[in-house]
Amino acid sequence: MIEINGVSLAYDVTNILSDISVTIPKGGVTALIGPNGAGKSSLLALVARLQPLQSGAITMDGLSVASTPGKVLAKKMAILRQDNHLGSRLTVRELVGFGRFPHSRGHLTAEDRKVVDEALMLFDLDDLSGRFLETLSGGQRQRALVAMAYCQDTDYLLLDEPLNNLDMYFARDLMRSLRRIADERGKTIVIVLHDINYAGTFADRILAMRNGRIVADGRPDELITTDMLNTIYGFEIPVTTIDGRPVALPFR
Template sequence: MAIELKHLSKSYHSQKVVDDVSLSIAKGQFTAFIGPNGAGKSTILSMISRLAQPDSGQVFLDGLDMYAMKSAEIAKKMAILKQSNHTELRLTIEDLVAFGRFPYSQGRLTSEDHRIIDRSINYMDLEDLRHGQLSELSGGQRQRAYIAMVLAQDTDYILLDEPLNNLDMKHSAQIMRVLKDLAVNHDKSIIVVIHDINFASVYADQIIAMKHGRLAYVGSPQQIMNEAILEKIFDFHIPIQEVDRHKLGLYFIS
């Protein structure tokens, strides 16, 4: 099955930010949303995860109307990491990651919960910091801790809104490799909003490009990483170069 959006629309203060969007997101794939600021990407993610109510339209999760599902049921199928996190919380990394198990444990952690918590911490290379306070970590370390919490939720669908914020090159690449591994080897459906089109090109199976609240293009990286298409999306010319069969956009020298 898949996530299916049917005629989704959403306005804020009389401004339409998502305009009649219909699409399907296949299960077990890595899907990347790209587009300029204000294109509606994050709003789409919020409506998929039921954090925002659409003005019109429907969202289906594995054939079920999400807006008729119970929150506890959704929490076992879908996890989301938004851009803004409450980093003022006085928690250790281990405490934070344990929150990812709440839909299953209701606060009473089992040995299986602890195994998944340990696995998620190790995935994000945080073992040496697991007892550190969030307030004492760098921005990149906190971001990795929140991603570990999402991984601990162990859902079929993982949604991440700009997961590479505050990360250096090493940890950005690490996170993208982990997410790709979850899709390829663990049948997870990864859906990210991402600004770096080159990460989308290298790791995504499907790219969804949005502009002015509407779908602009949907296709594989080979299809979307096209100079004419990218210029229509971003309103400036982006030269394309192919490296190891991946198309990369040289936007920094355009």
């Protein structure tokens, strides 16, 4: 369980996050949605301690994110950031292997290699494993980054817009894989998404942010309504139902 309590964040005098308190239960998929600039990445960065807390508290399974040693935290939580710069001449397999660092400290064991192979397979990277990152397409590189985070084999996986650059086939494939590792391995997935229909299809719960606050929190069928989406995004979005699920149609 991730407990976020009274968390605020400001740069100079601008409030980015305002007194956020929310609990993310262990297991399952929680989607974080909201307009550009709402504070989704900022909140995730605080949870992953990529940024120091200014106020409030965050715990993960009772461990304070602020004071738990990095080595311990790195075995508990992995994060894929929204922006990643990978200029160096690394192969896909090497990059994915970096995910094992908290376990192997740089010397991959046979067990580590097994996890790397499994991640390469899961994210359809086996044919690309020997390729240098700089030779990959945007979507291929994105899948390699997700595979690296997965390879860390943590209970919590925080993913900031992992569908960036993915075509429809791989976006669906990635969401299905995440759903499966949540269901079959008890992983807790927190995922920032802009496509609310992916959130509606694959998440158990949706947290919506706007202007540095959580403005809605509930199951997909509670959140994906014209009224709720208007509150979150500020415009009228028709919603229909397909196979019993709400589907937003933001096209007109």
